[in-house]
Amino acid sequence: xxxxxxxxAAGLSLIFGLMELVNFAHGEFLMLAMYVAFFAWSLAGxxxxxxxxxxxxxxxxxxxxxxxxxxxxxxxxxxxxQIFATFGLAVFLRNGAQFAFGVDxxxxxxxxxxxxxxxxxxxxxLPQVGASVVALxxxxxxxxxxxxxxxxxxxxxxxxxxxAASLMGIDTQRMFALGWVIGGACVGVAGALLxxxxxxxxxxxxxxxxxxxxTVALGGFGNVPGTLAAGIVVGLVEALAGLLIPPAxxxxxxxxxxxxxxxxxxxxxxxRF
Amino acid sequence: xRRAPAALLLLAVLAFPLVFDRPFPRHVMIMIFLYxxxxxxxxxxxxxxxxxxxxxxxxxxxxxxxxxxxVREAALTPWLGMLVGAAxxxxxxxxxxxxxxxxxxxxxxxxxxxxxxxxxxxxxNWDLVGGARGLFVPIKRPDSLLNLQFHDSKAVYYxxxxxxxxxxxxxxxxxxxxRRGYYFRAIKEDQxxxxxxxxxxxxxxxxAMAASAALTALGGTFWAxxxxxxxxxxxxxxxxxxxxxxxxxxxxxxSLWGPLLGAVVLVPLSEGTRVLLGGTGKALDxxxxxxxxxxxxxxxxxxxxxxxxxxxxxxxxxxRRQARPESAA
Amino acid sequence: MSAPLLEVRGLTKRxxxxxxxxxxxxxxxxxxxxxxxGPNGAGxxxxxxxxxxxxxxxxxxxxxxxxxxxxxxxxxICRLGLGRTFQKLRPFHEMTALENVMIGAFLNTADxxxxRAAASAALASVGLGxxxxxQARGLSTxxxxxxxxxxxxxxxxRLLLLDEVTGGVDAGAIPGLVALVRDLHARGIGLIxxxxxxxxxxxxxxxxxxxxxxxxxxxxxxxxITQDRRVIDAYLGEAWRA
Numbered sequence: 123x124x125x126x127x128x129x130x131a132a133g134l135s136l137i138f139g140l141m142e143l144v145n146f147a148h149g150e151f152l153m154l155a156m157y158v159a160f161f162a163w164s165l166a167g168x169x170x171x172x173x174x175x176x177x178x179x180x181x182x183x184x185x186x187x188x189x190x191x192x193x194x195x196x197x198x199x200x201x202x203x204q205i206f207a208t209f210g211l212a213v214f215l216r217n218g219a220q221f222a223f224g225v226d227x228x229x230x231x232x233x234x235x236x237x238x239x240x241x242x243x244x245x246x247x248l249p250q251v252g253a254s255v256v257a258l259x260x261x262x263x264x265x266x267x268x269x270x271x272x273x274x275x276x277x278x279x280x281x282x283x284x285x286a287a288s289l290m291g292i293d294t295q296r297m298f299a300l301g302w303v304i305g306g307a308c309v310g311v312a313g314a315l316l317x318x319x320x321x322x323x324x325x326x327x328x329x330x331x332x333x334x335x336x337t338v339a340l341g342g343f344g345n346v347p348g349t350l351a352a353g354i355v356v357g358l359v360e361a362l363a364g365l366l367i368p369p370a371x372x373x374x375x376x377x378x379x380x381x382x383x384x385x386x387x388x389x390x391x392x393x394r395f
Numbered sequence: 396x397r398r399a400p401a402a403l404l405l406l407a408v409l410a411f412p413l414v415f416d417r418p419f420p421r422h423v424m425i426m427i428f429l430y431x432x433x434x435x436x437x438x439x440x441x442x443x444x445x446x447x448x449x450x451x452x453x454x455x456x457x458x459x460x461x462x463x464x465x466v467r468e469a470a471l472t473p474w475l476g477m478l479v480g481a482a483x484x485x486x487x488x489x490x491x492x493x494x495x496x497x498x499x500x501x502x503x504x505x506x507x508x509x510x511x512x513x514x515x516x517x518x519x520n521w522d523l524v525g526g527a528r529g530l531f532v533p534i535k536r537p538d539s540l541l542n543l544q545f546h547d548s549k550a551v552y553y554x555x556x557x558x559x560x561x562x563x564x565x566x567x568x569x570x571x572x573x574r575r576g577y578y579f580r581a582i583k584e585d586q587x588x589x590x591x592x593x594x595x596x597x598x599x600x601x602x603a604m605a606a607s608a609a610l611t612a613l614g615g616t617f618w619a620x621x622x623x624x625x626x627x628x629x630x631x632x633x634x635x636x637x638x639x640x641x642x643x644x645x646x647x648x649x650s651l652w653g654p655l656l657g658a659v660v661l662v663p664l665s666e667g668t669r670v671l672l673g674g675t676g677k678a679l680d681x682x683x684x685x686x687x688x689x690x691x692x693x694x695x696x697x698x699x700x701x702x703x704x705x706x707x708x709x710x711x712x713x714x715r716r717q718a719r720p721e722s723a724a
Numbered sequence: 725m726s727a728p729l730l731e732v733r734g735l736t737k738r739x740x741x742x743x744x745x746x747x748x749x750x751x752x753x754x755x756x757x758x759x760x761x762g763p764n765g766a767g768x769x770x771x772x773x774x775x776x777x778x779x780x781x782x783x784x785x786x787x788x789x790x791x792x793x794x795x796x797x798x799x800x801i802c803r804l805g806l807g808r809t810f811q812k813l814r815p816f817h818e819m820t821a822l823e824n825v826m827i828g829a830f831l832n833t834a835d836x837x838x839x840r841a842a843a844s845a846a847l848a849s850v851g852l853g854x855x856x857x858x859q860a861r862g863l864s865t866x867x868x869x870x871x872x873x874x875x876x877x878x879x880x881x882r883l884l885l886l887d888e889v890t891g892g893v894d895a896g897a898i899p900g901l902v903a904l905v906r907d908l909h910a911r912g913i914g915l916i917x918x919x920x921x922x923x924x925x926x927x928x929x930x931x932x933x934x935x936x937x938x939x940x941x942x943x944x945x946x947x948x949i950t951q952d953r954r955v956i957d958a959y960l961g962e963a964w965r966a
Contacts (some may be wrong), residue, residue, distance in 0.1 A: 144501035201500050203445055203696035206644060210688025213637060217682040241401045332512075335505050374516060377509040381494055574834045581816050582825045588814040592743040594803035624739055689796060 142381065146208040147188070147285040149331025150215035151306060155181050155313020160228055163317075174256065178310035185306025189299045197298075212327075219324040228322040249297045260311045261350055264304070273300070333360065408557065412550045421549040425621070427662045434643035434654030435563040436610035441640070442490035442648030444603040445583025446496070447504045450511025451639050453491075454484040454608040456630040458615025463530050465627055473543040477616040508633065515631035529626025532619055543620040552621055559617060560655070563610050567651055570606065579603055583649075595600045608693035609637075613674060626705065632679065638706045640670055641684055644691055647700025656699050729754045729883050729914055730806070733864030734784035735774055737767075742790040744770040752883065752916060757909045759929030759946075760918045763959050767938040768918045769811055774887050776808050777801045802831065807881035809872040811888045811918075815860035821847060821871055823858040831880040839927070846874040851905060873904065883914035890921045902928060922960070926950070934959065 145151075158177045188211065196207045269275070320326070337352045360376055412421055418484040433455065441447050461483050462476030471479075495506045519527050545551050570576045578599050581589040586596045619625050647659025668680045695701050728751040735748040744767045750756050758788070760768050775786055777798040786794045786803045796804075807828075807952040816824050825843035826836075835845055847856050850870040855863065863871060869889065876884060889905060890898050902924055909915055911929070919925045923930065932949045934942040936958040942949055949955055 144505065146504075158494040190695065192689060200696060202445075202447055202644075202648065204440075205449075205501060205504055206640075206688050206693035206696075209449070210685050210690075210692060212685070213683025213688060217679070217685060221679055223681055256685060332509065374513045377513060377703075380509065381506060385494055385497055428948065470740075546824060572836065574830045574836060574839070576832060577826055577836075577839075580819060584816040584818060585814050587778065587798070588810070588816070589801060589827060590798035590830045591778075591808055591810075593799045594827065595799050 125372055143206075144208070144335070145305070146205065146216060146331075147212035148305075148309065149327030149329075150212045150219075150311045151181055151184065151320075151327070151329035152313045152316070153219060153324065154215060156312045156317045156320070157223065157228075158310070159314035159317035160322050162314075166358050174311045174314035175313040177309040181306035181310030181313070182303040183306070185302035185304075186299055188306075189302035193298075193302070194295075211236055213332075216324050218329065219352065223324065225323060258310065259313065264308065271291065332380075333376060336376055336383070396656075404599070406468075416548075418434075420547055421553050423554055423663060423666050424548065425667065426558045427552075427658045428560040428659045430639070430642050431618065432560040432656040432661055433611055433614045434646070434657055435560070435567055436614070438643045438648055438654045439579075439610075440603045440607040441646035442643060442650070443567075443570070443576065443583065444579040444600060446600060446603065447640075447691045448507040448604075448607075448636075448662055449504050449640065450507035450509070450633075450636050451607070451611055452631050452633070452635040453511050453514045454539045454620075455512070455618070455625070455635065456486065456518065456625075458612030459489060459619040459625045460524055460530070460604070462616040463532050463619045466713040467530065467533060472541050473616060473620050474541070477613055480616050481609040484608040484615075485605045487606045489601055492601050492604045494511035494566065496597060496604075506677070508636075511631070511633060511636055515627050518631060519627045525626070529624060529629075532623040532625075534623065544623070550612075552617075555617060559613060564651065564655070564721050566606060568608065570644065572652060575599065580649075580712035583604050586672040592715055594687040605683045607693065637684070637688075639687055645687065647698030648701045649697075653698055653700040727791065728787075729756075730775070730916075731787040731790075732771075732775060732784065733787070735776055735786070736772065737770055737779060737781050739840065743938050745781070746776065748935075748938070748940055750933055750940065750943055752914055753910070754882065755912050755914050756916045757905075757928060757930045759916070759925040759932045759936065760868060760916060761920075761922070761925060761932060761949075761955075761959060762935035765937075766935040768771075768935055769887055770938075771935070772808060772887055772916075773920070775801070776806060776885065779843050799897060802879055802881075806885065807879050807883070807884035807889055808885040809869075809875035809876055809889075811891065813865070813868045813872055813874075815863070815868050815871055817861040819858065820857050820859050821863065821874075822850060824860055825874045825878045828875040831879045833929040842880055842925055843874075845870075846878045849877070849907075850874045851900065866893045866901070869901065869906070877908070881913060883916065884908065886915060888916045888918055888920065890919065890924055 155177045157179045159174070162176050191265060194209055197205045267273075333356055337356045356376065356379070359379055411424060415421060433451075437448065437451050458480035461480035462473045464470075465471040465476040465479060466473055491507075491510050495503060495510070498506055512514075518524060524530060532544070534546075535542040535544050536546070536618070538547065538551075540551070543555075570579070578589065578594050581594060582596055582599055586594075590596050615630060618630065642657040642661050643654040645661055645674065646659070647653025647658075664683075665680055667669075668683070691698060695705075697704070731751040733749045734794045735745050736743070737745045738851060746767075747770060748767075750758075759859050760771070762768055770779065775780045775782075775794050776791075777800065780795050783795070788801075788806065793804060800939070819827075822840065822843050825952060827848070829839040829842040834844070844853070844856060847853055851872060852867060852870050855867060860871065873886070873889075886905070887903055893901065898921070902923050905915065906928055913934065915925065917929070919923070929946055931944065932942070932946055933940060933951070933957045934949060936954075941954045941958060942952045944952075950960065
């Protein structure tokens with residue numbers, strides 16, 4: 123699960139690194155991705171694993187739209203406006219989903235990845251394992267993209283120093299938009315993967331968003347590889363907490379972790395700030 | 396606001412229940428006053444001091460639960476319960492503020508959401524205060540001011556809510572004109588520069604938080620006595636925190652009348668959609684709120700007050716100054 | 725001889741792999757006007773940040789009036805009588821010039837009317853008397869520099885740290901600013917001034933401290949500094965050999 127968190131958080135981290143903006147609607151993006159995967163399955167019979175690229179594409183588009191329609195206009199605005207912009211989007215999406223799809227819990231039936239895997243006495247759900255594998259793969263692809271390809275490097279450069287990058291001829295607007303597209307795509311894949319074993323409903327984005335924030339904080343805002351390690355840590359902490367404490371307080375532990383990280387080491391475990 | 400129209404408006408507000416005696420219009424006005432008060436309280440911390448708390452419902456809930464618990468277990472009049480609730484809210488706010496004020500901007504906002512969720516979950520699982528079932532305020536007859544319960548008419552509630560609003564506005568106005576008010580605004584702009592001028596930033600933030608929390612808690616007690624039933628879902632949820640923010644932002648943060656203006660616009664809207672749309676209204680009105688928040692963020696972060704200022708054109712470069720004669724240049 | 729107003733010893737600060745300040749030591753007596761020069765990246769602003777509590781030093785001490793003030797918060801340092809301006813100006817944009825300066829004045833009074841009066845006086849003394857009601861964002865760079873000065877002045881400091889008084893100001897406004905600094909000095913306020921404009925510094929400083937790569941390479945009166953080989957190599961160039 124940690125790998126999935128990492129994927130979700132990767133997009134968030136990227137966006138923050140690029141423009142110092144926290145996307146409060148990230149959880150809702152995830153929720154949308156899950157719905158997309160669901161509809162891909164129920165309308166076109168596409169198993170979520172296959173539906174993942176579809177979700178990635180859709181969410182990438184959503185990311186692009188969000189950037190151009192909303193974010194671009196508040197980049198120069200006071201922080202209050204920025205917080206409200208993405209926060210408003212979150213509220214809008216969450217209730218829009220409720221309005222359009224109702225509050226019922228939906229599930230994908232008979233996905234390809236089903237059943238259990240037994241590893242030396244430990245029972246692991248196959249969907250979870252499959253999700254981790256794909257998530258890792260996606261993460262690797264992202265990492266390679268960022269560090270090897272020209273566009274990827276341009277993106278990293280823009281994140282590190284916007285002015286210098288633009289002086290070098292990099293179109294910062296495009297980079298920002300690209301950041302949102304990739305962020306959306308990551309979440310899209312993550313959402314599709316989660317759809318194989320999670321209930322789908324409008325409020326599902328909330329807890330994941332919190333976990334994503336913690337992961338980003340832990341890994342260092344803007345540091346994408348760090349997010350992977352952080353994601354795994356968060357996943358472990360959550361699982362442990364779930365075992366030791368009544369489930370209702372699970373998120374409190376995660377949140378306490380967030381506070382601890384942000385207060386003692388604002389740069390996160392691996393961050394550069 | 397000029398003298399004569401302002402006085403007339405005040406008179407109209409005071410006379411309202413005498414003219415309109417149906418419960419629904421009174422209820423709407425009561426809600427306007429309540430949300431106006433809550434938003435004004437939030438404004439002290441967020442609008443003036445610049446600390447955007449997205450978990451303010453915590454204090455509302457604390458106020459509601461404290462007074463109700465004391466009414467049930469100790470037969471304590473809600474008036475005293477209200478004070479205890481406010482005191483407790485202040486204590487909690489300081490405890491929350493201690494770690495959270497070290498954070499800036501977005502991180503602070505996330506942390507406040509988190510605390511809100513934690514408290515709600517805690518109360519949800521705490522049987523002593525009713526857990527998920529909530530608490531009923533024991534019905535006491537006959538109607539009495541001491542027990543703060545009126546079953547036949549909303550008139551007294553109307554005036555109480557109005558009083559709460561007046562308290563919140565008064566507190567804001569007092570702060571605005573004091574040294575503290577100036578310090579808040581400086582902290583909002585640039586807390587490091589303020590520190591270099593001798594401003595004890597942490598202390599000021601805590602003060603703003605305390606005032607804001609106390610007022611919000613008073614609102615919580617009022618609510619408990621008004622609806623006579625509370626549960627975590629109704630007094631602690633994130634949606635309430637959002638609503639409070641929205642009302643304030645819509646009207647204009649950082650200004651005295653902004654939050655009230657926001658309430659005047661939004662409350663009738665929300666009551667109206669609820670009546671018209673019935674069951675599905677819940678999601679639709681929040682949907683509209685979401686869109687509204689985005690629109691405000693993009694087009695006019697200063698809210699309605701900002702809009703009015705723009706329309707009035709080249710008025711004073713620095714607006715809403717009543718206490719500065721030298722700006723009449 | 726009484727304790728120096730400000731004394732720093734062995735101040736060291738590292739940022740990652742870069743040593744911004746290495747073992748910096750010097751002292752400033754009451755009413756002295758000390759200039760700080762050095763190439764970009766020499767650690768001048770970092771030094772100010774260390775003295776005024778914006779950053780904690782990795783090693784070394786800061787003493788004010790003989791008492792240890794290392795690691796105190798900026799507001800505590802201000803209360804001890806040190807004021808500062810910033811290289812990248814930080815006015816409170818949405819507030820008027822008067823309100824900006826009132827924030828400084830409030831250190832010494834809680835009364836709004838008193839603060840207003842003190843602020844007006846401070847603004848008048850820096851030549852901004854006719855601009856008190858203007859919003860800070862509407863002021864020119866030169867005016868903002870004066871505003872920041874007035875704001876720090878309103879706290880009634882005994883020692884003012886000025887970071888780049890003439891930076892970004894056009895040539896015509898410089899004499900005015902210089903006269904202002906001289907005036908402050910004449911009032912008995914101690915001053916540490918970071919400056920790139922050598923003409924200005926030579927003119928007003930009683931003593932100059934030269935920094936390079938985080939270390940002090942010279943500390944003495946202007947005439948001495950201009951002869952110092954290290955300073956010439958690092959910063960001045962031959963033209964200044966007077």
